[in-house]
Amino acid sequence: MTEAFFRAAGVGKRFGGFVALAEVDIELRAGERLGLIGPNGSGKSTFVNCISGDFAEHEGQVTLGGVALRGLKPHRRARLGMARTFQLPQPFNSLNVLENVRVPLLFAGHAAEATDRAMACLEQVEMADKARKLPRELTQVEQRRLELARAIALQPRLLIADEAMAGLSNAEVDQIIALLFKLNEAGAAVIMIEHIMRAVTAFSERLVVFVAGRKIADGPPREVLALPEVEGAYLGKQ
């Protein structure tokens, strides 16, 4: 395995006496596609919130490109190349689609060419014709595409797609997977957190499984899904 450019070592999070996440170690190579699965409440989103900086306090260390992220706010992590989407799309509702994508560019040192770059991002997600629309005028899959366009604008080295396909039809899921592949081919490593197994297995080179706040498996999808403990915990088999 080549040098890991993202490393989470011993990451844990407690809420009072409740252990939501315990001693999770995950490494990622540049450009790798990682699927992160687990039942509801297994700690996937908690892990995402720890590494993205939403939870300022947590156990363990996280590094991106050799830079320790402890104490860095989410906007600093974004500038280091970490982008994320949310379980529920979170657009800037008073701004049109183009302005939504311009926002990250304005604060990433691309103010002068923000409009051109934003249009290029929208073209990548096939939303250029919706540039002047408000987020509330978009369909659910279009809102997901907008989230991805906003993430692409950051030119991420690591994209965390947190249930980016929730609530979408099969055809729409395929569209989002295709977009994630496109982004990955451009060089970004992707962590896909997803319940749609078809999407995870189609996309991921590697699969990590969380159960009850702990990592119980890590490896190629086919091997991981065949593990008895994964079948038992995640797929409900004994």
Added chain:
Amino acid sequence: MNATLRFWLGAVALGLALVAGLRLLGNDYGYFAGYFVLQYVVLAGAWNILGGYAGYVNFGAAGFMAAGAYSAIVVRQWLGWDLLPGIVAAAVVAGLLGLGTGYLTLRLKGVYFSIATLCLAVVLQTLVVNWDYVGGSRGAYIIHAREIPPFTSYTEMLFIVMLGLAIGTTGIGRAVEKSRLGRGLQAIRDNERAAEAVGVPTLRLKLVATTLCGALMGVAGAPLPYYSGYLNPEAAFSLAYAVNAIAMPLIGGAGTWAGPVIGAVLLASLQQAATVTISSALNLWIVGWMLVVFVAIAPRGILGWFRRRG
């Protein structure tokens, strides 16, 4: 000619037309009433920067305005300096107050932030009431000349100063709206977590907004002791300032540079008309009813209503 130049030329032309019109009228009351309206243009424009663009509702406008007014009094008592240095001092003091308040309170959100700003005004009022140097609860007098050439009267001079401040504040609001700062504040208002996630330095932008908002509110208050000739804490920290600072942008259209101007001109003119025809006791009653009407029929204010119909 670009839009910014057109804005400034239009604002200056409108200002000159106002002064010329009031000179033709030849009545000092016109300046007096005009000042009243313009001070609210400044106050509402200042509130709009934090409340309108960033969505952080500041209930402490009276506190910042009074900080400006009392800064002007201190500058006069201590150094013997007059109005213009007083305005600069007010901007600095109220701006620093805004920065400090922001630093202490901006981790609070929603109603908790609003309550904190309200508390700030109460704390400041208590300090001023117990500070003899600025007159304490008795208040302070400012004696000024009746006329200062080339102005026809002292009130005309105050009106022109406030007109300049109103144009300046509106121009600053417009510049903020069209700038990176403005876009960042709008992103914060819409979704602070998402803004942070896409690289917007939310805390820094909010601190810039609280500082600018505080400084401009202080500037609105600096000429107040010169305007009334006497200032006591009850008048300086009047509830009317806090209520109007919020109501005017909301009624005109919060989050737009023109909204606070429209709201201030409409509401302050109505209040001034009520003051001279019926009683100033009706002022807040009018604001209350206007707020109820606008919340019901045009929750995005006059500009929002026109945009929706357009």
